Amino acid sequence: MKYLILMHVDPAALEQLSEEQQRQIQEGHGAFMAAAKESGEFVATQALADPSRSKVVRSSGSGPEVTDGPFAESKEFMGGFYLVDVEDEARALELAKQIPDAAIPGLALEVRPVMFADLGDE
Amino acid sequence: MTERHPVGEGLWRELARQALARLLRSYGSAQFDLCEDAVQEALLHAYQQWPTRFPDDPLGWLTATARRRYADRARSDARRRNRETRAAMLHPPVTPEARQSDDSLLVLQLCCHPDLPRSARVALTLRAVAGLTTAQIANVYQLPEATIAQRITRAKRRVAALGRPLPRPEHARERLASVLDVLYVMFTEAHHTTAGAPPRDADLAAEAIRLARLLRRSVPESTEAAGLLALMLLTEARHPARVAPDGSLRPLDEQDRTLWDRDLIGEGIELVEQAAPGADPGPYLLQSCIAALHAQASDTAATDWNEILALYRLLEIVTGHRNPTISLNRIVAQAMVEGTDVALAAIDALEADHPGLPRTDAVRAHLLEQADRPADAAEAYRRAAAATVNLAEQRHLRHRLRRLAGTDG
Numbered sequence: 001m002k003y004l005i006l007m008h009v010d011p012a013a014l015e016q017l018s019e020e021q022q023r024q025i026q027e028g029h030g031a032f033m034a035a036a037k038e039s040g041e042f043v044a045t046q047a048l049a050d051p052s053r054s055k056v057v058r059s060s061g062s063g064p065e066v067t068d069g070p071f072a073e074s075k076e077f078m079g080g081f082y083l084v085d086v087e088d089e090a091r092a093l094e095l096a097k098q099i100p101d102a103a104i105p106g107l108a109l110e111v112r113p114v115m116f117a118d119l120g121d122e
Numbered sequence: 123m124t125e126r127h128p129v130g131e132g133l134w135r136e137l138a139r140q141a142l143a144r145l146l147r148s149y150g151s152a153q154f155d156l157c158e159d160a161v162q163e164a165l166l167h168a169y170q171q172w173p174t175r176f177p178d179d180p181l182g183w184l185t186a187t188a189r190r191r192y193a194d195r196a197r198s199d200a201r202r203r204n205r206e207t208r209a210a211m212l213h214p215p216v217t218p219e220a221r222q223s224d225d226s227l228l229v230l231q232l233c234c235h236p237d238l239p240r241s242a243r244v245a246l247t248l249r250a251v252a253g254l255t256t257a258q259i260a261n262v263y264q265l266p267e268a269t270i271a272q273r274i275t276r277a278k279r280r281v282a283a284l285g286r287p288l289p290r291p292e293h294a295r296e297r298l299a300s301v302l303d304v305l306y307v308m309f310t311e312a313h314h315t316t317a318g319a320p321p322r323d324a325d326l327a328a329e330a331i332r333l334a335r336l337l338r339r340s341v342p343e344s345t346e347a348a349g350l351l352a353l354m355l356l357t358e359a360r361h362p363a364r365v366a367p368d369g370s371l372r373p374l375d376e377q378d379r380t381l382w383d384r385d386l387i388g389e390g391i392e393l394v395e396q397a398a399p400g401a402d403p404g405p406y407l408l409q410s411c412i413a414a415l416h417a418q419a420s421d422t423a424a425t426d427w428n429e430i431l432a433l434y435r436l437l438e439i440v441t442g443h444r445n446p447t448i449s450l451n452r453i454v455a456q457a458m459v460e461g462t463d464v465a466l467a468a469i470d471a472l473e474a475d476h477p478g479l480p481r482t483d484a485v486r487a488h489l490l491e492q493a494d495r496p497a498d499a500a501e502a503y504r505r506a507a508a509a510t511v512n513l514a515e516q517r518h519l520r521h522r523l524r525r526l527a528g529t530d531g
Contacts, residue, residue: 115513
């Protein structure tokens with residue numbers, strides 16, 4: 001069963017991180033990826049650019065229209081995700097707790113089941 | 123495999139499985155990893171050589187080549203390790219080549235070892251028994267090849283680390299339950315896949331049926347193995363009517379029964395009729411009896427719901443009332459026999475004991491619709507559509523919701 005672990009970020013919390021904390025997060029993600037690959041549960045991960053780089057495409061009534069993003073109005077944004085394939089939800093949550101963001105106030109992980117996946121290879 | 127190759131894919135897989143069984147018989151389950159790698163290398167060799175020089179005895183050739191590969195690997199491993207290990211690895215075959223059917227069961231039992239995680243059991247069985255490539259398994263589950271490869275590697279190491287001697291043929295019935303469960307999981311994943319993409323999963327259902335046939339041949343006296351195969355055949359027979367062209371699910375009462383595969387139904391019913399009389403009522407046999415009753419009915423009204431309800435109650439008893447999904451299915455039959463009010467009350471009671479049970483709201487919504495309570499039914503359909511992780515089921519529930527609201531045919 002695939003789960004998407006979304007990494008949510010409060011930019012104010014991100015700014016307040018010390019060099020040391022930044023380094024720990026980076027190393028923590030490296031260690032998490034290695035462990036999830038070793039256990040045969042890792043599918044993919046992506047880190048996204050700052051939401052100030054986002055554009056939004058949506059219907060203006062007469063056709064698609066492009067505006068500056070992001071789509072969601074909140075100050076928090078999605079910084080990236082992990083896609084994992086695990087036995088059940090309990091295991092997905094267990095993995096999410098191992099991601100370094102889980103130990104940093106202002107960062108959070110959202111765990112959602114995947115209903116359909118096509119990884120593009122035949 | 124290319125079309126001009128002298129060996130078809132079916133024979134490749136059969137040969138690979140038998141060669142692996144022979145190596146395992148010789149060197150023991152502690153060497154699972156080495157044996158499997160040796161067979162894979164021998165296959166590659168055969169694939170290159172056989173178009174120009176086809177052996178008289180393909181299985182003998184493949185087994186002999188795999189044994190040489192095994193010895194090479196064991197030797198190079200032993201150089202790195204100690205003398206004791208080398209002696210163990212080069213241990214000569216302990217028994218002559220055993221009968222093929224026993225060996226098949228043996229490999230199945232190793233792959234379905236209850237100490238392995240479920241996903242690893244399925245992946246290992248597909249690779250070592252069904253003979254699928256890592257890439258094929260990855261495609262079935264829409265996972266990267268590296269993820270599946272890693273799962274198989276870990277599972278093989280785990281099997282090796284369990285390090286028990288191989289079960290002797292007279293003890294071959296041990297761990298049968300775990301094998302049955304793995305094959306059933308494989309089959310239900312194909313039919314109720316979380317990926318929700320039917321075209322890709324056809325292969326997985328076919329593999330599960332192939333393996334269930336193999337198991338049935340290996341343990342002809344097991345009525346549970348017969349029941350599992352019959353259940354799969356009878357379920358597979360309904361598949362063409364179960365998925366609409368738009369990918370949504372058609373429930374049993376809306377299926378065009380002329381689309382059911384009569385050959386599969388005939389075979390399934392024959393199996394049930396052979397296995398059921400006088401047998402211990404095991405869970406798979408009981409479920410195959412229920413499937414056979416559905417398969418024999420021309421429509422919902424002509425279905426023997428009394429008998430189906432009785433079988434579900436028996437199924438609840440033999441499974442110790444531990445599986446609430448069986449109780450939910452019993453409630454569906456109960457609605458047909460005792461009416462929707464009784465069934466709705468039963469669902470409330472079941473939900474109180476098992477909050478969050480999948481499909482509870484879907485069944486409730488159908489019952490509320492039948493009871494002519496459209497507003498309550500719509501609420502239940504909305505909750506059901508939000509709760510499911512199956513795309514085809516969600517389409518079906520939203521279709522029922524729109525139909526109820528009069529915005530859809």
